[in-house]
Amino acid sequence: MDARSEVLAAYRTGGAFLGTALLRRPWGIGVEPQRNSALHVVLAGGCWLKLTGRDEPIRLSPGDVVLVASGVGHALSDPPDAEIIPIRDALSAASAPEAASASDATRLLCAKYQLDEAGPHPMVSLMPPLVHLTAKQVEANEPLRLALQLLRVEAQGRRSEAEIIASRLLDSALVLLLRAWMDNQPAGSGNWFGALSDPAIARALRLIHEQPQDDWTVAALADHALLSRATFARRFTQLVGEPPLAYVTRWRMSLAAKALRETGRSIDEIARAVGYESAPSFSKAFSRVFGRSPGRYRNGSS
Incomplete structure (x- = not known):
């Protein structure tokens, strides 16, 4: 996809x-x-x-x-x-x-x-x-x-x-x-759709989506986008609205939240699937985004 x-x-x-x-x-x-x-x-x-x-x-x-x-x-x-x-x-x-x-x-x-x-x-x-x-x-x-x-x-x-x-x-x-x-959007239109119509940024987004577990860095994403690190970081932030690694984190947390809601996979399994080596580091990142731990999120607790 x-x-x-x-x-x-x-x-x-x-x-x-x-x-x-x-x-x-x-x-x-x-x-x-x-x-x-x-x-x-x-x-x-x-x-x-x-x-x-x-x-x-x-x-x-x-x-x-x-x-x-x-x-x-x-x-x-x-x-x-x-x-x-x-x-x-x-x-x-x-x-x-x-x-x-x-x-x-x-x-x-x-x-x-x-x-x-x-x-x-x-x-x-x-x-x-x-x-x-x-x-x-x-x-x-x-x-x-x-x-x-x-x-x-x-x-x-x-x-x-x-x-x-x-x-x-x-x-x-x-x-x-x-x-x-x-x-119906014109090529080069100045809105977020530009992120999807820009070949280099779209390539980076596809990799983030398909391989969220990878240890992504700005330099690695820039290499795949065939851009310099500085150019990639600037263009990504301009088109997507946030820096590359912030986007990586939010995408991982979106996937994790979906898995917590819709599957019975353990928190350790979900953490590894979205690129975290340990459940504690994953839980810390998840709590920062959603305001509650993965366990409380899964149970519907506030």
Whole structure:
């Protein structure tokens, strides 16, 4: 699995919420900053999106889809200066179908991704605050378009199995959305995607992901990247957002946390698998990242 696939696979959910809203102008709904990512699809009509801390709202048209990163407060409204109410007061399982054709109405599909509390893939935290694909971009990507259509059908149907199905569909839609967004990024764009499109840094990331147990040093990674030590360290930090060895540690801890949650392997075995010669040194590093020992983490203790 290459570095890009690792990022997509790691952006998983621990649960999901899915709903639709039919809103008549003027209207405004707000989402507080929280440990969830929010997906919004404009099914009909249009609206304005404003991220907390940004001055200018973004116009969303029918068919547009946006993913707002966890921890980013935002509001959707029409007109852009409309009064804002909490989103939970606006969402419903379904709305009267005859109202959907009203000229002043906007229909939204809204989803909330409850991210895994265990600490996701280290590069997930470097996702931009907003991913926005236009209706034209969605239409050109058949897998994404079909996934969003299935989400709409499921959100409006509300069958007894809706929660289980919605979670699976949302996982797929999120990966497809991120993949489509990555494919639309220009070469050399000044964001974290540059780390995956830079051949030298991508080579280093792949090695870290595939061989976390190796005794990585900046010099060793630079050799594999075919760069000088100083150039590699500078470019890696600039594109990934943290120094190479800090990234190595976070990746190891992500793997260790997953093994603690999902397997019965001993702490000694997990420590060796992620590059630590002794359980005490592993436990110290793990506690520094997660704020509790591996044993307490596995038992769910705080």
